[in-house]
Amino acid sequence: MLLRRHPPRLQFRPPTRGEELIRFEHLQKSFGPKRVYDDLQLSVYAGETLTVIGGSGTGKSVLLKCLIGLLRPDAGRILFEGQELSGFHEEDFIDVRRHVAMVFQGSALFDSLTVGENIAYPLREHFPRMPAEEIRERVARKLELVNLPGIEDMKPSDLSGGMKKRVGLARAIATDPEVILWDEPTTGLDPVTTENINQMIRSMQKQLGCTSIVVTHDMMSAFTVSDRIAMLANRRIVQVGTPEEMKVSTVPEVRAFLDARRQELGLQEEAR
Numbered sequence: 001m002l003l004r005r006h007p008p009r010l011q012f013r014p015p016t017r018g019e020e021l022i023r024f025e026h027l028q029k030s031f032g033p034k035r036v037y038d039d040l041q042l043s044v045y046a047g048e049t050l051t052v053i054g055g056s057g058t059g060k061s062v063l064l065k066c067l068i069g070l071l072r073p074d075a076g077r078i079l080f081e082g083q084e085l086s087g088f089h090e091e092d093f094i095d096v097r098r099h100v101a102m103v104f105q106g107s108a109l110f111d112s113l114t115v116g117e118n119i120a121y122p123l124r125e126h127f128p129r130m131p132a133e134e135i136r137e138r139v140a141r142k143l144e145l146v147n148l149p150g151i152e153d154m155k156p157s158d159l160s161g162g163m164k165k166r167v168g169l170a171r172a173i174a175t176d177p178e179v180i181l182w183d184e185p186t187t188g189l190d191p192v193t194t195e196n197i198n199q200m201i202r203s204m205q206k207q208l209g210c211t212s213i214v215v216t217h218d219m220m221s222a223f224t225v226s227d228r229i230a231m232l233a234n235r236r237i238v239q240v241g242t243p244e245e246m247k248v249s250t251v252p253e254v255r256a257f258l259d260a261r262r263q264e265l266g267l268q269e270e271a272r
């Protein structure tokens with residue numbers, strides 16, 4: 001756990017729905033000789049669910065990690081509520097992660113802790129003085145929200161894949177974040193559980209007013225949950241649009257990507 005040396009750098013005020021909340025501006029990022037972004041531009045608006053799609057290795061997950069400071073861009077700016085994150089120190093990102101929570105691909109639960117302890121973990125980290133009773137109440141409320149009430153004492157090893165994802169979500173929303181980042185939320189899940197997770201993404205928006213950024217390979221899921229979809233290709237965002245706009249896109253990279261998944265999507269010929 002990082003100890004804070006100076007006052008919080010992030011000045012946070014609750015966003016108004018529809019205003020620009022996050023902006024990636026002229027982002028560049030390389031790993032050694034591998035260039036991931038050349039000049040990436042993307043805005044995310046408060047209250048929307050935006051899905052980032054793109055081929056394997058195009059940098060979808062790197063984008064989420066840059067936003068919460070797990071990786072740093074080489075050049076360009078990331079603005080959160082108009083505040084530039086590039087100059088933030090590692091400890092300044094503690095506050096960013098309180099407002100922007102990530103639901104990791106593999107749930108990333110601690111196997112040695114119970115479900116309740118897992119969800120309480122970020123509360124203890126961000127609010128060291130929070131009374132035990134309040135932590136218990138918050139944990140119970142979050143488990144109810146993900147439709148898993150009363151399983152505080154179970155261990156992650158006793159849960160199915162879908163339940164683990166939902167506990168991962170309960171942990172991510174423990175601190176009442178304004179933004180939820182979903183890294184491949186439906187990968188490896190059966191169709192029923194996938195539908196369940198899609199509904200969860202939607203209900204976080206409806207019930208909590210959260211902004212979501214989803215990274216996924218699953219195009220059905222992208223078309224189901226998104227207000228807007230952004231396509232990453234050739235080291236930049238080549239198009240951003242509503243699901244309907246993307247389905248009839250004339251941008252070559254988008255066409256090629258969707259054509260390759262036409263069967264999965266069951267797109268109609270006339271929608272091309």
Ligand SMILES: Nc1ncnc2c1ncn2[C@@H]1O[C@H](COP(=O)(O)OP(=O)(O)OP(=O)(O)O)[C@@H](O)[C@H]1O
Pocket residue numbers: 031034036054055056057058059060061062063217
């Ligand atoms: N920490 C790192 N060190 C070195 N290379 C990295 C690191 N993180 C990501 N990369 C590389 O950056 C590129 C983009 O990675 P990223 O995980 O964002 O891709 P992705 O679009 O999410 O792919 P996938 O859909 O397969 O998960 C890949 O080539 C990856 O190998």
